[in-house]
Amino acid sequence: GSTLQAAAAESGRYFGTAIAANKLSDTAYTTIANREFNMVTAENEMKLDATEPNQNQFNFTNGDRIVSWARSNGKQVRGHTLAWHSQQPGWMQNMSGSALRSAMLNHVTQVATHYRGQIHSWDVVNEAFADGSSGARRDSNLQRTGNDWIEAAFRAARAADPNAKLCYNDYNTDNWSHAKTQAVYNMVRDFKSRGVPIDCVGFQAHFNSGNPVPSNYHTTLGNFAALGVDVQITELDIAGSGTSQAEQYRGIVQACLAVSRCTGISVWGVRDSDSWRSGDTPLLFDGNGNKKLAYNYTLDAL
Ligand code: XIL
DSSP states (O other), X not given: OOSHHHHHHTTTOEEEEEXXXXXXXXXXXXXXXXXXXXXXXXXXXXXXXXXXXBTTBOOOHHHHHHHHHHHHTTXXXXXXXXXXXXXXXXXXXXXXXXXXXXXXXXXXXXXXXXXXXXXXXXXXXXXXXXXXXXXXXXXXXXXXXXXXXXXXXXHHHXXXXXXXXXXXXXXXXXXXXXXXXXXXXXXXXXXXXXXXOOOEEXXXXXXXXXXXXXXXXXXXXXHHHTTTOXXXXXXXXXXXXXXXXXXXXXXXXXXXXXSTTEEEEEESOSBGGGSTTGGGOOSSBOTTSOBOHXXXXXXXXX
């Protein structure tokens, strides 16, 4: 294939990107996005603060713009995200206990219902585990409603949109030997054994020199897949430039292609200038929309 989406499709996979609604009027941006990618994630527009700015008053304007752009250009959509400790609206940040649990479940139900039938995969819960060596859940207002908050969110999402794949999504879960990776693995194994509805695990894959692409990445992806879930690289970006960056992108693609249930890869933005960490120049196109060496290595590896 001569584009990322065409090359990925040769092995039945997708290649996606995060899209920002306020850039859909930038034709340089949409030209690249439309040509190269066949899966779209809303970078911010489906998050809790965007979709429920006031309790029980939902705003889907910008999320709908992204879904509309995706559908009119023949692309699928990853939903991101229904329950997360970050980017909560102010009213939710100040809630706790059973009131928060009910509000969270209502949010999951209302948003998943609005987008019912239009979402390939939902990141139902994002970033629920702590960093470091504890393997513990992240402390958050949602966690403090009870350890079963994650499975409650998955059950609500399944009821609202039975055909969407339901994913758990996190970062720093790439290296098989890390405690956080093991903790997420143990949760997924537990969910599968008890019939909690989970279909996929997303690996954000935000890399930099302190957190490089691990050499055992295919092991991590393969071990999760062996639990009976699909795995996806959901927010890929790699700080750096030149051959070093390009080789790390190639390593990610090779790890995914080595695992049959690794069904797709998404980068977290189109051009370096679109990135949430643009100073790291972590994406596949430079600020002028030119293909980087990392693009060539990625395309060749697909
Ligand atoms: C980031 C967006 O890219 C930024 O625009 C926003 O200011 C903060 O969130 N993990 C996630 C994504 O799951 O939602 C985050 O996106 C990046 C880290």
